[in-house]
Amino acid sequence: MTLDDWLRSARTRIDSRDAQVLAAHALGCDRAGLIARGREVLAEESVAALDALLERRASGEPVAYLVGRREFFGLELAVAPGVLIPRPDTELLVELALARIRDLEAPRVLDAGTGSGAIALAIKANCPQAQVSALDRSDVALQIARNNAQRLSLEIGFIASNWLESVTGHEFDCIVSNPPYIRAGDEHLAQGDLRFEPETALVGGTDGLDDLRRLCGSAPARIAPGGCLLCEHGHDQAPAVRALMRCAGLTDVSSWRDLAGIERVTGGVMWR
Helix, strand or coil, rough: HHHHHHHHHHHHCHHHHHHHHHHHHCCCCCHHHHHCCCCCECCCHHHHHHHHHHHHHEEEEEHHHHHHEEEECEEEEEEECCCCCCCCCHHHHHHHHHHHHHHCCEEEEEEECCCCCCCHHHHHCCCCCCEEEEEEHHHHHHHHHHHHHHHHHHCCCECCCCCCCCCCCCCEEEECCCCCCEEECCCCCCCCCHCCCCCCHHHHCCCCCCCHHHHHHHHHHHHHEEEEEEEEEECHHHHHHHHHHHCCEEEEEEEEECCCEEEEEEEEECCC
């Protein structure tokens, strides 16, 4: 069997791009290498490795977990089943944070619920003067984020905490978060990649707002005067999150739309 033969067969079961990504990972080459090696007769062990990956993907396992990485905001991040897979929608959150802090001399930024470290590392990579801290309650997530920071040579701090409980004596110019916001029992939890991702990183209680309530309630005390809180949320949660932020004392509360036109991020400013 040649590589082209395997790819043609794989495309009958999974997406064509997924098949190419898995093949490139298993064979240790890039897309150009797949083209160059298309007529190469595969060794038995290579076919076995490719078939194993194909079966796992056909059963629904996310490509990012199978290859152990995902690109986000121009960074290649290691990911594993213990963390949420970074998604393009979240890049809006990074863009908004960068716009808020870019002109500050040494902005203090906290990424609450960092997971793989995607948001924190993207901010640090694009705003080197920022003092970035990444917080998570999961030891597994913090280790993955630390490994990503080390591999990318980006210096950020790490905090083990259940949301902001252990964050005392510090103020930040910007707190960002992509918290769990899916409603418990939502049908999407049984579909696609969500079936394999950690439920604790996805589900935010019966209405999806439990963790957003905690953040909006506790963040203002940790925000420096003129600083902001920016949170990603679900497609229909913007009005509720705006209300939570206003009730917490934040002003200039606004929501921003993603590329699909959905209100995806809401933020507010803390004045004292």
